[in-house]
Amino acid sequence: MALREDTSLPEPSGPARPGAAPALDSADRERLLSGAHHDPHALLGAHPVPGGIAVRALRPFARAVSVVVDGVRTPLASEGDGLFSGVLPLDAVPAYTLLVAYADGExxxxxxxxxxxxxxxxxxxxxxxGRHEQLWRALGAEPMTHQGVTGTRFTVWAPNAQGVRVAGDFTFWDGQAFPMRSLGSSGVWELFLPGIAEGARYKFEITSRYGTRFLKADPMARRTEVPPATASIVTSSAYAWGDQEWMARRGEVPVHRAPFSVYEVHLPSWRAGLTYRQLADVLPAYVKDLGFTHVELMPVTEHPFGGSWGYQVTGFYAPTSRLGSPDDFRYLVDALHRAGLGVIMDWVPAHFPKDDWALARFDGDPLYEPGDDRRAEHPDWGTYEFDFGRVEVRNFLVANAVYWCEEFHIDGLRVDAVASMLYLDYSRDSGQWTPNVFGGREDLDAMAFLQEMNATVYRRAPGVVTIAEESTAWDGVTRPTDSGGLGFGLKWNMGWMHDSLGYISHEPVHRKYHHHEMTFSMVYAYSENYVLPISHDEVVHGKQALVSKMPGDWWQQRATHRAYLGFMWAHPGKQLLFMGQEFAQGAEWSEAHGPDWWLLDPAYAAEPDHRGVRDLVRDLNTVYRGCPALWERDTDPAGFRWVVGDAAEDNVFAFLRYDAQGSPLLAVSNFSPVVRHDYRLGVPDDIPAWHETLNTDATAYGGSGLTHSGALKAEDGALRLTLPPLATVWLVPQPG
Known part of the structure; x- marks a missing residue:
């Protein structure tokens, strides 16, 4: 709110000089000045009194304050402590402004x-x-025109506070001038500040019921300062979307019956130093070239510590300002959509950090977290858990899920750490948790929240998919809510990930003792709608990059890496691969520098080394998208049949996938470093010949080149193949 020079309004004549306003009650005055009054509008502003209209203003540090009515200014008398007042000899409250004089101007x-x-x-x-599905339109900082005047409405939920004031760069971070009013039993505090526009930085100064006073960032802030700064910023969107075609058709085919191949990205480190808009120039083209259908973004919500990768969120309604503005993030999503790519966002409703300027004990008492310390403390991450039993908290989170889908056109929410929400005893010992009303360990409030979130998102945002990172055998994660399930569209298959990575980490000579780790997934493959995740969690903190998990020399490691990807893309379920693994990066991922792109430079290696693995991923996705047998019946047991599931001594797995018309694809994986000649595979009698559509041992990918050309004829219901070492081969019926 910039100062300006004297407006040279005329000095008042005698009759316009105000009388003395009735004195404030001493208790009201003390509460007002200390920031602990629930209704400052009853004390400040203009009010009828005997003899006229009393006007009282609170302007700390002002030399003088005058009321301006119809161009005539009338000075108010100082009451001390920044209070100024007087009585205008008028019958009704007029339209007026205040002329405030400071030491350096008016x-x-x-x-x-x-x-x-x-x-x-x-x-x-x-x-x-707890049913406001567009809560961001009611709470937070909203630029608007109110009663004909432009400004910003500030609202915040703080039901335990004695008082709340607005502080910002426009008050030099002193909240004295702008106490908010309580709007009754809602627990909401409100104040419309004329003249405050987009770009203003602000916080809420809260006086707790214990008398302590502190500044808090806005829980509903839609834009924030760049960390480590912590203020909220007034903003509104002026973005014009160009993805109408994408939005109109994204829900045409249910996700579990559609191709779904995901490239997981940590935006700040994918190409370090690029902004949202700069990323929009390169990320869509790269991912589209590799043939993925979706990008999954590790959390983009604002977070104070970059090393948390976004999983310790303080700004649930704000894209991180490290990479640009909210509209800049919209630009990136729009660019991905226009490239034909869906956008999934990691969403973290399980917990939040304890930073004293953010959500923790927001109004001086536990508010977003439970009051019981045993329930509030997350035992693994040093954070607070949300109080899922409180309707306002549940509303905060449900509306947040809707917000990203509606305001940013997000196509999917991958919900982090679902298991930690569902179980009262998660990572807790005996005596550290209390059973539910039925004596069980299930968190019934968290279950109800997840059901409400999923039902609301699917109702309000057609075509959006919700995905659970849930690591236990909880029944019905992807079952509809009206059938008692949690209502997710997909679930990460953590069992498949753990078992299959365990298998390939063994030396080939020992793999026969772990054969079941690769076949067990088919026992439960149709219990949920699954995603097969090779995510960031599997390539950090000493777990090694995917290729480095493989035993043997560098050739064997890359060959096993390629064979594993071929097995994964053919297995029932959708696919997810973390950045860097598409070209067999050997080093663990670090948010400090991101993928080792130099490995793809021909000047580094003339051979199809890392580039060959990337070419394989491109071809895997190309064949996958064009072959409905690999995705159309992912959730139908009739879409899968083992051909060879018990060849433990050979380290061989072979199975058929079928599309809705019954057309098959045969996938064969040899996880042994030896060539297997004349290997017999039983195939359907009605298919006389097959041809190879993909072979991970191709020389173009860096393999030995043991491939099959032309038609491969079946005899007596069997196909005899030469299986290349450490390779996966895909075959489809020979046309004609």
């Missing part, structure tokens, strides 16, 4: 305390009920 402003509440009863009712 400014003419609208009085915030002459405005009615800028939040309606419907909004307050929905907030009280």
């Amino acid at each position: 400014q003419e402003v609208h009085d915030p305390y002459r405005f009615l509440p800028a939040l309606g009863e419907t909004d307050l009712h929905l907030i009280r009920e």
